[in-house]
Structure formats: structure tokens, C-alpha cells
Amino acid sequence: MSTTAPRTALSPARRAPRAGAVLRRLLWWCVLTLTGGVERRGTLPRGGCVVVANHTSHADTAALLATLDARHAPLIGAAADYWFASPWRRRICGRLAAGFPVRRTGGGLGDLLERTAELRAGRAVVLFPEGTRGSDGRLGTFHRGALLLAREAGVPVVPAGIAGTGRLLPKHGRLRPALVRVRVGAPLAPSAGPEEAREAVAALHARTVAEPLRDSAVRRRVAGLVARRGVLLAFVWACVEALSWPLMPELLLGAVCAAVPRAALRVSLAALAGSVAGGLLALHLAAAGADLPAPLTTDRMRAEARVTLEQRGAPAVHAQPWNGIPFKVYAAEAGRAGTGTGAWLLHSTAARGARTLGVGAAFGLLGFLLHRLRRCYGTYLVLLGGGFAVGLGLIVRGWA
Template identity: 75%
Template sequence: MLVLTLTGGVERRGRLPRGGCVVVANHSSHADTAALLAALDARHAPAIGAAADYWFASPWRSRLCSRLAAGFPVRRTGGGLDDLLAMTDHLRAGRAVVLFPEGTRGRDGEVGSFHRGALLLAERAGVPLVPVGIGGTDRLLPKHGRLRHSFVRVQIGAPLPATASPEEARDAVAALTARTKSEPLRDSRTRHRVAAVVVSRWALPLAFVWAFAEALSWPLMPELLLAAVCVAVPRAALKLSLTALAGSLAGSLLALQLATSGAHLPAPLTTPRMHAEVRSELALEGASAIRHQPWNGIPFKVYAAEAGRAGTPASDWLPTAAKARGARTLSVGLLFAAFGLLMRRYRHLYGRYLLLLGSGFATALTLIVTGWS
């Protein structure tokens, strides 16, 4: 469930009926099992039928399949029906048995023909057959491919009688699968426009210049920018955070040199008490006083300017500033990227998120400035 959440999220529609049932689903990826386990309710204690010649061919795969996926072996070459019918008592006890009647992973999103085993099991146990369509796993973990970012949908359909034909079951699963793919995620125009900027050639210069200016005089910290753009495009978080960090350090070095030469740059939204506190810390701790900056609310530019006035060497300032500023900037960028992944299905609310972010930042800034007045 955690992996699916971090790689795009999973959405379930529909519910299993009460009591035991045989779940039949399309199969295009090894991620299908994880998607079903995340979507099906725990009270059914789902057991997943897995190919014996693949998942139970070695001890480590067998342990992985049985312990993590509640898998049981189903032979594909002789004896497979006996393996299925052995689950009859589990179904009568209220469990769900999940099967992929195609027998193997399909290609190109097409649902292949179904074998009869699942229907015979449902008929023997006297339980309904439940069709399920899975969409997005073929992009998340393609056949013979690597894990990617993709939103996954699991659509649970209405139960079919155990007497249904393989063609009827296959058609029901195919219809549900098509439905999972035909509904795009709702998006926000604002997020779409922000994302267009983030993936353009202007994104990194913007992050660098914003952070550079904040280290000199600009009152809005680069973490505000990261909180906006990393939620919109989580995959860009690391490079934007590193670029903002580079801009912040470059700006602080310039601020240090200007202050050393006697220049006084504007410092809006700072207070004399902030400057006095930083001078006191620098007198006691030297350049390492910057370690307090991520936590006390005093802007980075105040530390850079006061360090210059105190004659702090750039060679002492840069490594300590990189450590303190880097921890904060990278943590913020990656944290909001993770939040963006978790909230991907709600990206149509991105405009409201920006309003909350802006009002929250304004409130926090007011409290900080008031507290240091």
C-alpha cells in the first residue's frame, strides 16, 4: 500500500459482497496483486492464486508470495483445477479467493480469454463470482519493465452467478477495465499552468534567482516556492531543491561580502531584535551560529549580513551554511513532493491548496515578525 501511495496512489470503487466470493480480474502486471490487496477489504482475508511454476519455483519467491501477498500455488500444466478446488472450504468460511483467469500477464491492455477454473470453484463452493477491473498497473510496472509513477484504479463490479460462462465473466472484467482507463484524473487549471512552468527551461533559473534574492533582501523564503511547485510536480522536487539551495548559498556569500565592505541592503520583515539576537549568537559561536536559523524563524539574510559585519570568513561560513540551509531546503522540498504524491487524486483542488499555503505562510510570517518585535 505504501509503495502504491508513493508511486501515484490507488483508488477503489465498489465493494465485495458479504461472505465468500471468487474474484476474477484482468492481469497485465505483477503490480496487480498489490493493487488488489490494497483495494479489497481485510475482512475477506483475500488469498491470491499465483502461478506455481513462477512464484513457487524458488524458496525466496515462495516466501515472498505466501507471506506478503497471501498467495497459494496454482499449477498451469496439470493439476491446477485441484489446486483451486482445495480453496472451497476457505470460500465457505467467508474468504475471497482472487484469480487471474487469463493465466498469464496480457499485453497492450487487452483482456484475454478466461479459463473455466474460477467458475468451477465458485460453483463448487456455492459463492458468487465478482469481476474486477484494474487500470494503471501496466504503466506502473510494465511487463519486463521497471517501476514507474502511475495512478491505479480498481473497479469492483456487481457479482455474477457461479453459472456464468467464461465469456460473460471476461466481458464483465473487460468492461470494468475499460472504465478504469476512460476516466482521467480531474485536474486544476492552476496546477496545469504551474506544472508547465516547472517542466520548462525557466524552472531552475526561477528557483535559483528566488533563493539568491532571498539571501540578499527578498522577503519570501524559497521554501514557499518549493511548497507550491513540488506539490504540483513531485518528480521535479530534488533538482528544484538543490537549485534553490545553490542560489541561497550563492546569495549569502554575496550578502556576506557586501556586509563586510560596509554595504547595508534592505531587509524587509525583519526587526532590530532579530539582528541583535544573531549578533549575540555569532559572537558566541562564530559561523556555526547559523545552525539555529532553520528553527528560530530569523531569516537567512539576517545571518548572512550579520556574519559579514562580524568579519566571518567565507571559508567558515559556506560549509556551515550549506549544512544548516541544505537540511531545511531539501527536507521541505522532499516533504512537499511526498505530499503531492499522496494527494495526487485530489490535484483538482490545487488552487485551494495554494490559497491555504499563502494564508498559512502569511499568518506564520506575521506571528514570527510580531514575536521578534
């Protein structure tokens, strides 16, 4: 009978780093997903390894922690004179990035060789052999420390190319949305030299940068329309909807803000302005005795709006964003009830603002989070239109 211990059993000393690695991977995956998305191609080999990557941004560390396998419990080599120069930086680097200090002014090789036992135990050590962040997209000279560490531990060197972090968090720049991609290459022998490793990383980086992000032709056309006429279109759509048009501006916001998230605020504000302007016009037309067509509305909607306006005055419009009664019904009934212009303007702006800006922000956030899936924008439009039609049908039927 064999007396060998089960291979799947992990000692408490090995479980702790792996649990921390799982939490860090989840943390940074969530952060990068919220800032534009993160993708990985390739995997690390089994057992310990030294990962070498290009370095253009502080976000490179987050990209690797979010994508490398947690079973390797990656450790990140960090500049001792920067990340460990103060207690708060030391805590951030150690706890959130599993960083360990590497001196850049002498003694750095000794700092690296202290990780030999952890490599032999199956962990991954991540190093940026350039020693500092680049700013022009070109790789600098690779220092030998990472290669000497791999040779001493007898583990492979794994090249990795990172793209997108320079746009996400540029050197001396501000954070902005960007898709981050990591491509893990084939392992190199422990005897690999600095130039061989540099060429492997450069090739991976070039392939990752050159890989196009698939897009939808429909989304590109919508984006072009938004750039040229988005504000005007949103204003006119919302204005005529407040008078007679049956399709709510939220449908337009769903299409536009998801296609061009950066335009969500200005398009939503234009829709709000159009809705308020149309509501004021509908109020005065109704007060003058005009009776504009109002398709997809019912007598019960008009009766409900009339009763609440008589009871509460202009504040009754605050129920409109949630009860399914179109804004044009409230505007027309407010005019017939003699509601004052000032009170109507104040309360209708607040009511419509809560809904219009909220919907625009929600669809803008959706487009931002699903940036990587913009190739599916045509399908999204079909689902949006279908869902809107079903919802509108249910509302009209409920108020019939």
C-alpha cells in the first residue's frame, strides 16, 4: 500500500497565499472591468515561474494580478525606493499587490534571490526587467536580475505582453477608460538571456496592440450620428414626445448612450431640456383649448392625471416617472386644470430630470461596462426595441 500523501492537500502555509491571490485577482478584475475591461490570452505553466513583462503604467501590476492564475499566488517585484518609501505605500503595495521590495541602487539581485524558495514551491514572481515605466511604447533594456533568479531556482521564464494600460493610466497622466489586454507567451528555458526575453515580450506586446477590437457597423453609424446631431436629435425627440409622439426619449437614450457612453450626459441633458420645453408648450396649448393627438394613451390615464393634478397641483407630476402615464398626458391635463407656468416648470423639471438623467446614466454605464462586446450592438438594439415594445404594450394594456 502506498503511503504517499494526497497531491491535492495543501498546507496552511500554502493555502494562505493562494487565498490572498484569489481575493486580489477578484479585486483587480472588478476594478479593470469597471474601467473598460480586461482580457487574457495564454496561461502560465504548472509550477513556479518568473514572469517578465513590459512596463508602461502603474496599472500593469493590476492587469497581471487580475489575469494570472491565482494558484501561482503571484508576487510582484516593486521598486523599494518608491513603493516602500513610506508606511502607507508599503501597506498598499504589500496587501493589494503582493509586492516585495527590490532595490534599484545596489543589492537588488540579493532581494530577488530571496524568492528562490517560493519559486520552487510553485509560486510565480512577476518582474518588469526594464526597471522603470516607459512612455513611448518601446521596450527599454532588460536587466539580468529576472533571468538570474529563474536560473538559480531552476524555473522557466514566461514572457507577457500588456497593452492598454498606457491609455488607462498613462505615466504622469490621469485615469481614463480603456480595455486592457494581457497575452502570456510560451515559457523560455531558465538559461534564456535578456535579449531573448526582451524579444519575446516585444513580440507579444506588438501582437496584443495590433489586435483590433471588433466593432459593429451599426454602432459606428450611431456614433457618427451622435457626434454630428446627437444633442439636436435628443432635444427634438423629447420635445415632440411631450406633445404627441408616442415613443419615449428613454428609447433613444438606450440606443445612443450604450453606443457612445461618453455622450451620455450631454445627450441626456438635451433630452431633459426638450422634454421640459415640450411640456411647457403642451401646457399652454391645452390651456388655449388645443387637443393634440396622443396615441398609445387611454382615458383612464387622463382621468388619473386629472384627479391627481386637481388634488395636488403641479407636484402630482412627480408620480409620472414611475406610474406609466406618459408625460404628455400630465402636461395636457395640467394646462386644462390651469396649473401655473412657474410651478409646472419647477416640478416637471425635477420629475423628468430624475428619470431622464437616471436612464441616461444607466445606459451609459452599461455601454461602458460592455465596451468589449460592442460588436454585438446590433443584437442589443433588437433586444432593446423588443423589450421596449413589450413593456409599452403591457403599460397601455394595464391602463386600458
